[in-house]
Amino acid sequence: MAAVIEDYALLGDLQTAALVGRDGSIDWLCLPRFDSPACFAALLHNEEAGRWLLAPASGGPAAHRRYRGDSLILESRWRTAEGEVRVVDCMPLRGEAADVVRMVEGLSGHVTMRMELRLRLDYGHLAPWVRRDEPDLAAVAGPDALWLHTPVETHGEDLTTVAEFTVRAGQRIPFVLTHSPSHLPRPQPVDAEKALADTEAFWTSWMSRCRYEGRWPQAVRRSLVLLKALTYAPTGGVLAAATTSLPEKIGGVRNWDYRYCWLRDAAFTLQALLGTGYVEEAAAWREWLLRAVAGDPGKLQIMYAVDGARRLPEHSLDWLSGYENSAPVRIGNAAADQFQLDVWGAALDTLHLARDTGLTPHDTAWDLQRRLLDHLESRWQEPDSGLWEVRGRPRHFVHSKVMAWVAADRAVDTVRRHGLTGPVDRWRALRDRIHTEVCAKGYDTERNTFTQFYGSRGLDAALLLLPRVGFLPWHDSRIHGTVDAVARELCEDGLLLRYRPGSDGGVDALPGTEGAFLACTFWLADALHGIGRRAEAHALFEHLLTLRNDVGLLSEQYDPQARRQLGNTPQAFSLVGLVNTARFLSGAPTKTARPGADQRPPTELTHPRPNRR
Numbered sequence: 001m002a003a004v005i006e007d008y009a010l011l012g013d014l015q016t017a018a019l020v021g022r023d024g025s026i027d028w029l030c031l032p033r034f035d036s037p038a039c040f041a042a043l044l045h046n047e048e049a050g051r052w053l054l055a056p057a058s059g060g061p062a063a064h065r066r067y068r069g070d071s072l073i074l075e076s077r078w079r080t081a082e083g084e085v086r087v088v089d090c091m092p093l094r095g096e097a098a099d100v101v102r103m104v105e106g107l108s109g110h111v112t113m114r115m116e117l118r119l120r121l122d123y124g125h126l127a128p129w130v131r132r133d134e135p136d137l138a139a140v141a142g143p144d145a146l147w148l149h150t151p152v153e154t155h156g157e158d159l160t161t162v163a164e165f166t167v168r169a170g171q172r173i174p175f176v177l178t179h180s181p182s183h184l185p186r187p188q189p190v191d192a193e194k195a196l197a198d199t200e201a202f203w204t205s206w207m208s209r210c211r212y213e214g215r216w217p218q219a220v221r222r223s224l225v226l227l228k229a230l231t232y233a234p235t236g237g238v239l240a241a242a243t244t245s246l247p248e249k250i251g252g253v254r255n256w257d258y259r260y261c262w263l264r265d266a267a268f269t270l271q272a273l274l275g276t277g278y279v280e281e282a283a284a285w286r287e288w289l290l291r292a293v294a295g296d297p298g299k300l301q302i303m304y305a306v307d308g309a310r311r312l313p314e315h316s317l318d319w320l321s322g323y324e325n326s327a328p329v330r331i332g333n334a335a336a337d338q339f340q341l342d343v344w345g346a347a348l349d350t351l352h353l354a355r356d357t358g359l360t361p362h363d364t365a366w367d368l369q370r371r372l373l374d375h376l377e378s379r380w381q382e383p384d385s386g387l388w389e390v391r392g393r394p395r396h397f398v399h400s401k402v403m404a405w406v407a408a409d410r411a412v413d414t415v416r417r418h419g420l421t422g423p424v425d426r427w428r429a430l431r432d433r434i435h436t437e438v439c440a441k442g443y444d445t446e447r448n449t450f451t452q453f454y455g456s457r458g459l460d461a462a463l464l465l466l467p468r469v470g471f472l473p474w475h476d477s478r479i480h481g482t483v484d485a486v487a488r489e490l491c492e493d494g495l496l497l498r499y500r501p502g503s504d505g506g507v508d509a510l511p512g513t514e515g516a517f518l519a520c521t522f523w524l525a526d527a528l529h530g531i532g533r534r535a536e537a538h539a540l541f542e543h544l545l546t547l548r549n550d551v552g553l554l555s556e557q558y559d560p561q562a563r564r565q566l567g568n569t570p571q572a573f574s575l576v577g578l579v580n581t582a583r584f585l586s587g588a589p590t591k592t593a594r595p596g597a598d599q600r601p602p603t604e605l606t607h608p609r610p611n612r613r
């Protein structure tokens with residue numbers, strides 16, 4: 001059985017990622033790309049679906065784990081009756097092939113170790129043909145070939161490669177697993193010691209570019225490393241998370257594939273990276289976006305594969321029982337075909353922010369912005385599926401309309417401040433029309449709150465973003481009313497749901513419930529800070545920090561009753577929430593509002609709180 005979600009640490013080489021449990025087992029690895037079929041899928045079934053265990057034979061979880069410095073090199077340490085041992089895991093940056101390097105270091109005594117390599121290609125479906133390729137072991141199945149390189153003697157047991165060996169104090173014993181397409185010649189195995197040194201040097205140098213100077217620096221730096229690990233280096237695409245189908249409720253059906261590039265999630269990630277000095281990543285994403293959208297901006301999708309491919313058909317893998325029996329396990333994502341209005345605003349906002357942050361101007365980018373806006377102008381009055389990608393009928397979601405306002409607003413601002421050309425009067429009129437309509441139809445005067453969609457009784461955590469994007473200032477009484485209402489109606493044990501799935505007769509058309517949404521809870525901390533309730537904001541943020549696992553990972557959601565993480569992991573939305581809230585609470589202005597807009601929080605409460613009903 002897989003471990004609890006917070007037991008997993010991430011390894012990655014900026015093209016794919018692996019999850020390692022505290023027990024020393026790699027239970028998730030897709031090769032060669034984040035969204036390729038997994039060769040270890042025990043995470044979504046059990047060890048029969050493939051895993052790679054390397055740990056003391058006596059078993060049990062590592063007593064202590066940490067990443068080495070600011071790197072993605074994981075060190076897991078066990079104390080056993082025989083002595084102490086450390087396993088150091090990493091994925092070196094991609095050279096000729098993909099590698100996983102595992103170094104066993106004897107710290108004291110003589111520790112008996114056990115290795116079990118159970119490769120199961122195609123998401124646990126296929127046991128490869130394994131043979132000796134002296135001095136190594138080669139495994140082949142269809143398009144994939146893998147080699148295990150180690151000085152330790154191995155043998156086969158029950159379609160598994162097994163080794164039992166002893167490590168003495170001072171000894172270092174390497175294991176290297178290398179993947180390559182099966183039709184190519186065997187790649188050179190990497191030298192494990194050099195790979196570790198190079199990987200550490202890469203991450204140290206990457207972190208030296210960090211310009212974050214606010215509070216909670218360790219939590220922010222770790223989140224930035226994890227966000228970087230979710231970018232696909234060859235194209236600049238940014239992933240939502242490293243996994244598929246970790247459930248939003250244990251035993252439930254809300255299990256989705258997040259190994260793709262959502263424009264919305266990427267926009268949030270880029271805002272966090274740009275705000276902490278990582279301009280190169282923003283430049284790479286802009287190029288990715290321009291390529292992905294090239295052709296017809298009217299055919300903009302809300303998500304793409306890491307290489308910009310558009311077809312992501314959703315289907316279930318019925319041979320996998322699912323994480324703790326949470327079925328189905330899905331790959332692909334049907335939300336790719338949805339109309340989500342906010343995505344136009346998110347893309348335009350990020351391109352605007354990139355220009356403001358000093359990213360070299362790009363003629364094609366402005367051309368794309370104009371064409372996206374033209375398209376949006378013709379569609380903003382249509383109902384959509386909203387940022388939560390509801391699978392119920394399309395609605396006039398307030399957050400979606402506000403993001404349409406953002407698109408028009410940023411275009412007007414670009415002309416005004418950057419001297420680019422466009423029909424600015426028309427855009428200004430569009431911006432004002434959207435604003436007027438949202439305030440008239442999306443705001444409930446009786447309850448003093450904006451609502452989830454026009455005429456809805458339900459609320460939505462995304463309404464907390466209205467002042468952040470500059471739609472209304474923090475001191476507006478409608479914003480105070482909305483923050484109060486959202487906190488009152490969507491909080492569970494101090495954490496925020498994104499909406500109540502049962503509201504308005506079941507807005508998302510999915511059965512069951514889900515956990516508290518971590519990104520939304522970070523937005524609540526921002527909102528409390530923004531309206532001047534700073535002590536509450538800080539307390540909430542500190543509480544959120546305690547929900548990270550021992551090595552800083554956050555998944556998408558949290559179950560406050562069971563006190564455990566839920567949903568895909570590590571999730572960019574949650575990590576971005578952490579970075580952006582740390583910045584905001586440390587005194588930075590909000591990320592996306594245009595310069596000059598009233599975005600600084602008041603030093604104290606300037607408006608009376610609205611009456612509670």
Ligand SMILES: OC[C@H]1O[C@H](O[C@H]2O[C@H](CO)[C@@H](O)[C@H](O)[C@H]2O)[C@H](O)[C@@H](O)[C@@H]1O
Pocket residue numbers: 240256257258262264265333334335387388389390391508573
């Ligand atoms: O709630 C149903 C939807 O859930 C997933 O979407 C969520 O994840 C996305 C990636 O992080 C995020 O952009 C979106 O805001 C979230 O609601 C799932 O991917 C969808 O297929 C599903 O309809």
